[in-house]
Amino acid sequence: MASIQFLGAAGEVTGSCHLLRAAGKKILLDCGMIQGGREEDARNRENFPFDPADIDAVVLSHAHIDHCGRLPLLVKRGYAGKIHTQTATADLVRVMLEDSARLAEADVEQGNRMRARRGLKPLEPLYDLADVSEAVARMRGHDYDQRIELYPGIYLRMQDAGHILGAAIVEIWVDEGAGERKLVFSGDIGPDGTPIMRDATPVQRGQPGADGKHLRRSPAPPA
Ligand SMILES: [Zn+2]
Structure with a gap:
């Protein structure tokens, strides 16, 4: 029986992270940074509420940091699988995560000067550029509308x-085994009517047929 656990962006808007258990697999949907103040920064450092090494696959909705920002940390802490995403996101995510790593390093440097004055141990940045490269190497880009x-x-x-x-x-x-069930993970949608972006594709009930064009209602008839 499939189940979904909401581990972030629930009761708040950042830190998108959801764990889907289905067909004997654990699939993580997004692994975003929790954004806000110092308290939120500290929460990003906490252990994940699952063992990253146990996750079979990650699916990433888009390249905003509140959706992808903890992926290098996930890999650093033992995730060994692929990160499935849209082709353009697979390219864009490198720029976003490298920027995030540089900001993390600058933040930690500044914070550590304060900690040194108080006699506290220095903190390590959440992740560095090498961790970003590891995460980017796991990206597998897929085109829109491909099952x-x-x-x-x-x-x-x-x-x-x-x-x-x-x-x-x-x-x-x-x-x-009891017929197909469909789940939709919307990520962030819209806004409509912008000059260079296409509007969101309306989600249809059912699944694409053999030719990939016609929709038939789920559950699928037996093959
Ligand atoms: Zn977004």
Whole structure:
């Protein structure tokens, strides 16, 4: 039986992170930075409420830091799998995470000067550029509107979220033997009507048929 655990961006807007358990796999949806003040910074350093080495796959909705910002930390702490995302996000995420690593280093340097005056031990930055490279190497870009089999019984498709370059609404189909169930992870959507971004693709009930164009209602008829 599939289940979803909301581990961030619940009751707050940053730190998007959700754990989907389905078809015997653990799939993490986003791994964003918690943003705000010093208290939020400290929460980013806490242990994840799961063992990163236990996660089978990560799916990333888009390159904003509150959705991807803790991915280098996830890899640093033992995540060994791939990060599935839209093709443009796979490119954009490097720029975003390198910027985030530089900011983290500058923040820690400043904080450590204060800590030294108080006789406290220096803190390490959350992650550095080498950790970012490790995370970026795990990125697997997929085009919009392609249904991909992630694992037997788990399929995903990215649709245009019209939010930033490469942003995706992620549709996930899970088949655990009793017919397919569809989950939609919207990420951030819109705004509509901007000059260079396409508007979000409306999500349809069901799944693409064999030709990938026509939708049929789920659950899928037996093959
Ligand atoms: Zn966003």
